[in-house]
Amino acid sequence: MRSALAGWRCQPSSTVLRFAALACLSPRSLRVRMRRSARVLLVAMLISARPCRADPVPAAPKPAVPVPQGSGLSLGDILHTNLERSYVTFPIGITGLEPLIFEADLVPNFSVLPRSWHVALFLTPKIILRMFAEKSAPVRTPSYMPRLTTFFWFDESPTGPRAYFSAALLHHSNGQSGAFYNADGSHNHDTGSFGTNYLEFAAYAKFRQTSPVLGWSSVLLEWHPRSLENAEQRSTYGNLRLHFATTIWSNLGPYAADLSVGLAAVLGEIQKPTNASTFLARIPIAVKYAIRPPSIDVGFYAAYYQGQDYYNIWYDRFISVLQIGISANLNAGLDP
Numbered sequence: 329m330r331s332a333l334a335g336w337r338c339q340p341s342s343t344v345l346r347f348a349a350l351a352c353l354s355p356r357s358l359r360v361r362m363r364r365s366a367r368v369l370l371v372a373m374l375i376s377a378r379p380c381r382a383d384p385v386p387a388a389p390k391p392a393v394p395v396p397q398g399s400g401l402s403l404g405d406i407l408h409t410n411l412e413r414s415y416v417t418f419p420i421g422i423t424g425l426e427p428l429i430f431e432a433d434l435v436p437n438f439s440v441l442p443r444s445w446h447v448a449l450f451l452t453p454k455i456i457l458r459m460f461a462e463k464s465a466p467v468r469t470p471s472y473m474p475r476l477t478t479f480f481w482f483d484e485s486p487t488g489p490r491a492y493f494s495a496a497l498l499h500h501s502n503g504q505s506g507a508f509y510n511a512d513g514s515h516n517h518d519t520g521s522f523g524t525n526y527l528e529f530a531a532y533a534k535f536r537q538t539s540p541v542l543g544w545s546s547v548l549l550e551w552h553p554r555s556l557e558n559a560e561q562r563s564t565y566g567n568l569r570l571h572f573a574t575t576i577w578s579n580l581g582p583y584a585a586d587l588s589v590g591l592a593a594v595l596g597e598i599q600k601p602t603n604a605s606t607f608l609a610r611i612p613i614a615v616k617y618a619i620r621p622p623s624i625d626v627g628f629y630a631a632y633y634q635g636q637d638y639y640n641i642w643y644d645r646f647i648s649v650l651q652i653g654i655s656a657n658l659n660a661g662l663d664p
Contacts, residue, residue: 339655364663400425407448407479407492408659410532410544411437413618415629417653419458423648424603424637427461431651434656448479457470460637469502469517471640491533500524501574502640508560514602515644522564522641524557543575552596565643566610566636584627602637604646606655609636618655629655 416432419425438451456471481492506519530548550569554562592612600606612635620627621641634648 333663335532346634356416365551366441369434401565406490406544407481408437408443411450412452412454413629413653413655414658415457415631415651417631417651419631420650420652422650423634425600426644427433428459429459429461429465431459432457432559434658439659446481447496449473450477450479452477456639469504469522469642471500472503473498473500473526475499478486491531493532494528494530496528496530498526500526500640503643508641511633515641517642518595519640521558522561524552524561526556528553530571540578540580541576542576545572545574547572563597564598566598567596569594569596582622585617587613587617589616590616592635598636599644601646602644608634612636612638626654626656629653 331416339555349497353594412435414433414435419428419431421427426511433454434458435452435454439448440511441447442452452475452603454473456473457467457632459467460467475498476494476562477494477496479492479494481490502521504519504521506521507516508520508522510516510520516565528548530546532544532546536542549572551573552561552565552567554567557565557567569592573588575586575588578586590613594610594612598606601609612633614631614632614633614635616629618627618629629651631651632649632658633651635646637643637647638643
């Protein structure tokens with residue numbers, strides 16, 4: 329036991345040995361080692377140092393900035409809402425119109441340019457159909473009316489007058505290839521060939537931005553070059569036409585509604601209708617009313633028209649008709 333304790337007491341510790349070794353070093357060597365140790369200690373402190381984190385202080389809420397009503401509505405958006413509607417109606421013929429089951433005007437507008445541009449291009453394969461109230465309920469000689477329309481505008485002011493313009497290339501035919509006239513000189517409504525290619529130039533304007541009365545108005549010039557239509561139509565159809573239209577009243581609330589009126593003047597040579605005077609056929613008049621309930625794409629539609637029949641080869645008669653049905657906008661590719 330005593331020998332073990334004596335052995336333990338005689339054993340120098342590792343710390344004592346290190347201090348003894350340091351004591352044996354020269355002063356110069358000792359300074360070098362101390363500098364190295366200080367550098368290692370400094371590097372270790374820098375690596376282990378971390379920034380202090382404090383709990384985030386909630387910021388004071390910023391006051392809401394009122395957004396002016398309609399400020400996010402561009403003229404491009406308005407242009408899209410003013411495009412021609414599609415409708416399906418039950419026509420009540422007053423003068424000149426044979427009994428029909430329905431009339432449909434299908435006007436799908438395909439936009440092919442971004443909405444943010446100051447120009448828009450639409451491809452519209454429009455078709456008008458009439459189903460006659462006869463045996464087998466035939467849909468006789470539909471009007472095929474495809475068109476390519478470009479719209480352009482300059483002013484995006486939400487308060488001042490707004491205007492935009494359009495130019496269009498159009499076609500109108502009935503898909504038939506038979507003789508234009510019957511043996512008695514009347515129009516061949518069943519198989520007679522009708523066809524014309526024409527141009528339209530239009531301007532649209534609105535001068536009272538906030539009033540529901542007298543909204544968008546338009547003036548349109550329609551020109552049928554003689555070389556681009558059937559020979560039988562060159563002196564009978566009316567190659568030059570002027571159209572005026574205005575929105576008398578509109579409501580953009582939950583039940584969007586509008587009342588519009590249109591007036592046209594057929595300025596070119598025209599065939600006298602079989603059932604009325606030429607003057608009545610030269611001045612077509614149209615009144616339209618539409619209302620759409622909220623969250624529904626289809627709304628109620630009512631219209632009155634009198635003037636030259638717009639159904640291709642049937643233009644040899646004067647019609648007056650009341651239409652009641654539904655309408656909607658068939659627009660595609662209108663996302664920004």
